[in-house]
Amino acid sequence: MQEVDVRLDRVTKDFGETVAVDDLSLDIHEGEFFSMLGPSGCGKTTTLRMIGGFEEPTRGTVYLGGRDVTNLPPYRRDVNTVFQSYALFPHLNVFENVAFGLRRKKVDKRDIDRRVREALELVDLRGFETRKPSQMSGGQQQRVALARALVNRPKVLLLDEPLGAVDLKLRKQMQLELKRIQEEVGITFIYVTHDQEEAMTMSDRLAVMRHGRAEQVGVPEDVYENPQTEFVATFLGASNLLDGELKEERDGISTVLLSGGDVVRLPSSRAPFRVGSAVRVGVRPEKIQIEADEGGEPPMGLNRVRGLLRMSTYIGVSHQYKVEGPGGAELTVWVQNLGARPAPRPGERVVLSWRPEHTFAVLPQGYAAEEEEAV
Amino acid sequence: MEQPVRSDLPVAERKGARLGRRLAPYLLGAPASLWLALFFVVPMFTMLSLSLQTCDPVTLACRLTWHVGEFPQAVGEFHAYFLRSIQYGGAATVIDLVVAFPLAYWIAFRARRKSFFLLMLLLPFFVSFVIRTLTWQFILSDQGLILGTLKNLHLLPQDFHVLATGWAVTAGIAYNFLPFTALPLYVALERIDPRVLEAAADLYASRSMAFLRVTLPLAIPGIFAAFLLTFVPAVGDFVNATILGGTSNLMVGNIIQNKFLLFTDYPAASALSAILMAVLLVGIALYSRVLGSRTIEEYV
Ligand SMILES: Nc1ncnc2c1ncn2[C@@H]1O[C@H](COP(=O)(O)OP(=O)(O)OP(=O)(O)O)[C@@H](O)[C@H]1O
Ligand SMILES: [Mg+2]
Numbered sequence: 001m002q003e004v005d006v007r008l009d010r011v012t013k014d015f016g017e018t019v020a021v022d023d024l025s026l027d028i029h030e031g032e033f034f035s036m037l038g039p040s041g042c043g044k045t046t047t048l049r050m051i052g053g054f055e056e057p058t059r060g061t062v063y064l065g066g067r068d069v070t071n072l073p074p075y076r077r078d079v080n081t082v083f084q085s086y087a088l089f090p091h092l093n094v095f096e097n098v099a100f101g102l103r104r105k106k107v108d109k110r111d112i113d114r115r116v117r118e119a120l121e122l123v124d125l126r127g128f129e130t131r132k133p134s135q136m137s138g139g140q141q142q143r144v145a146l147a148r149a150l151v152n153r154p155k156v157l158l159l160d161e162p163l164g165a166v167d168l169k170l171r172k173q174m175q176l177e178l179k180r181i182q183e184e185v186g187i188t189f190i191y192v193t194h195d196q197e198e199a200m201t202m203s204d205r206l207a208v209m210r211h212g213r214a215e216q217v218g219v220p221e222d223v224y225e226n227p228q229t230e231f232v233a234t235f236l237g238a239s240n241l242l243d244g245e246l247k248e249e250r251d252g253i254s255t256v257l258l259s260g261g262d263v264v265r266l267p268s269s270r271a272p273f274r275v276g277s278a279v280r281v282g283v284r285p286e287k288i289q290i291e292a293d294e295g296g297e298p299p300m301g302l303n304r305v306r307g308l309l310r311m312s313t314y315i316g317v318s319h320q321y322k323v324e325g326p327g328g329a330e331l332t333v334w335v336q337n338l339g340a341r342p343a344p345r346p347g348e349r350v351v352l353s354w355r356p357e358h359t360f361a362v363l364p365q366g367y368a369a370e371e372e373e374a375v
Numbered sequence: 376m377e378q379p380v381r382s383d384l385p386v387a388e389r390k391g392a393r394l395g396r397r398l399a400p401y402l403l404g405a406p407a408s409l410w411l412a413l414f415f416v417v418p419m420f421t422m423l424s425l426s427l428q429t430c431d432p433v434t435l436a437c438r439l440t441w442h443v444g445e446f447p448q449a450v451g452e453f454h455a456y457f458l459r460s461i462q463y464g465g466a467a468t469v470i471d472l473v474v475a476f477p478l479a480y481w482i483a484f485r486a487r488r489k490s491f492f493l494l495m496l497l498l499p500f501f502v503s504f505v506i507r508t509l510t511w512q513f514i515l516s517d518q519g520l521i522l523g524t525l526k527n528l529h530l531l532p533q534d535f536h537v538l539a540t541g542w543a544v545t546a547g548i549a550y551n552f553l554p555f556t557a558l559p560l561y562v563a564l565e566r567i568d569p570r571v572l573e574a575a576a577d578l579y580a581s582r583s584m585a586f587l588r589v590t591l592p593l594a595i596p597g598i599f600a601a602f603l604l605t606f607v608p609a610v611g612d613f614v615n616a617t618i619l620g621g622t623s624n625l626m627v628g629n630i631i632q633n634k635f636l637l638f639t640d641y642p643a644a645s646a647l648s649a650i651l652m653a654v655l656l657v658g659i660a661l662y663s664r665v666l667g668s669r670t671i672e673e674y675v
Pocket of ligand 1: 015018019020038039040041042043044045046047084
């Protein structure tokens with residue numbers, strides 16, 4: 001693949017008792033849009049700060065473009081940051097804030113003028129040149145912070161929730177702009193966000209972080225379709241998880257006996273565990289078909305469980321169903337509103353079915369506590 | 376007064392609440408205004424009028440005669456003292472700024488126990504101004520702790536002296552007014568968000584660049600305040616000149632004091648005070664025009 005641009009090699013950062021980043025290794029490729037997702041306090045900002053040079057790792061090494069920069073001060077790294085807290089210069093107006101980096105690099109005066117105006121145009125802040133940061137709204141300040149970093153066209157741009165305070169419409173527009181710049185100029189983006197949709201749509205790859213570690217790193221589709229831990233399965237999108245035991249593995253097909261008595265099958269590559277392990281079998285809500293239970297057999301080769309429809313919510317483009325499955329497990333089902341079939345009603349017995357290749361398995365782990373933290 | 380206006384109250388009462396809210400700032404400002412009027416405006420006009428009066432040298436009974444002669448005479452006779460005051464006060468202020476800035480910077484950004492060091496800075500203030508200055512007289516005396524020792528070691532000639540020179544006065548003023556310089560600087564530096572300095576480093580500013588382009592401009596209001604709080608009282612000071620300066624290094628403050636207490640020449644003393652005030656006000660107005668409308672950014 002492409003060259004590695006940013007490499008974290010077994011990086012740890014302790015703050016006294018707190019381990020903010022825990023033995024983290026990451027390779028981020030040149031020109032890549034790489035996102036970091038994770039609950040509050042999982043170490044995203046700290047990771048960015050170590051790449052930017054504001055925090056020295058307790059252990060481990062940071063490489064930029066193959067060079068060990070662990071002890072290099074920020075101003076000697078060709079990296080710019082959009083800070084979570086904006087950190088605009090209060091004594092400078094918007095123009096001078098954005099021009100700050102260019103002036104330090106002794107860029108030609110006329111070029112500065114042009115590039116600053118372009119950058120301000122990009123973040124939709126034309127005409128704000130002479131305002132002071134204190135005279136702007138949070139979202140506007142955030143866009144100044146974005147322009148101030150972008151204007152330098154660094155090799156690597158670190159963005160710590162850069163659109164968090166921007167309203168939805170402008171946010172969509174700026175997501176497109178950011179993606180365009182990133183591809184045109186070939187900047188490596190390391191992007192922290194709380195917005196899953198943003199991470200999924202914009203990233204080439206993403207990392208789901210937890211407790212200072214990367215739980216899973218990969219292409220958004222892979223991480224979504226094949227989460228490798230229970231945490232990832234529930235943090236990135238919604239998942240239905242059913243307890244069971246891995247019973248058999250034959251011809252690339254694994255069989256799991258659910259605690260409710262049903263048997264489901266899935267490709268063995270999606271359940272790389274020893275036979276006999278306790279596992280949780282997962283399936284995404286939109287992958288499930290729901291129909292009234294008429295006693296008949298569904299098409300061969302599908303996984304299926306029976307249940308009682310508890311609740312049906314109409315959301316316009318789709319229906320959301322809550323189904324009480326075998327052993328009392330609650331399952332969520334989203335069905336696109338095609339209007340082809342009559343929707344089942346609450347209180348009816350239903351059959352849920354889905355394809356084995358849409359099934360995944362993870363090892364059970366206590367995750368409830370962290371999930372609360374994440375909200 | 377901050378209660379929301381209740382619509383179920385009679386109209387008159389609601390009006391009262393609104394009136395109260397409108398009056399609140401004035402009511403809150405009243406004590407300070409009264410204080411200023413009583414202890415600043417009245418004495419100032421008394422002083423100005425006194426400078427235009429003529430007094431009987433024996434009975435000290437004064438009469439307003441609109442005699443303006445005191446002013447040219449004060450300037451003619453004592454302009455050297457004005458210049459000397461500005462020189463000593465200015466030099467002491469510069470020394471204080473140079474000493475206090477690193478000190479305040481260190482306490483604001485580096486020190487662990489800030490309040491401890493601030494207390495250390497203020498501790499000399501718990502001793503009377505005069506006693507502190509007398510101590511310096513003792514320390515700097517010709518055969519004292521420092522000079523005596525150095526002379527005994529033949530590192531200094533026997534007739535070397537510091538007391539009764541402008542240096543001693545300047546040093547005394549600088550010493551006495553240091554906290555007035557350090558505290559406003561500390562407050563200004565302490566308010567600077569360290570994350571802004573990180574942003575500067577992120578945008579290719581070395582430490583010295585970040586200092587020049589971010590820390591210093593953000594500290595300018597503090598520097599301005601420190602300058603005012605030091606320079607103004609320093610120029611008018613007479614204690615240091617009296618105790619450390621001997622007879623040949625007197626400042627305007629000494630002249631005013633003497634005219635008032637020794638010679639009871641109230642009109643002359645008042646005229647001198649008025650001139651000193653005018654000089655300082657004009658100087659400060661010019662100075663604030665320069666520092667107020669521009670930042671260091673535009674100089675470099
Ligand atoms: N300077 C510091 N001193 C002590 N602890 C810190 C410091 N900075 C961060 N931490 C701790 O390290 C952990 C990781 O913090 P970090 O700021 O990296 O989280 P984050 O993933 O960016 O969270 P958020 O999504 O809320 O921004 C947290 O537990 C935090 O309390
Ligand atoms: Mg953060």
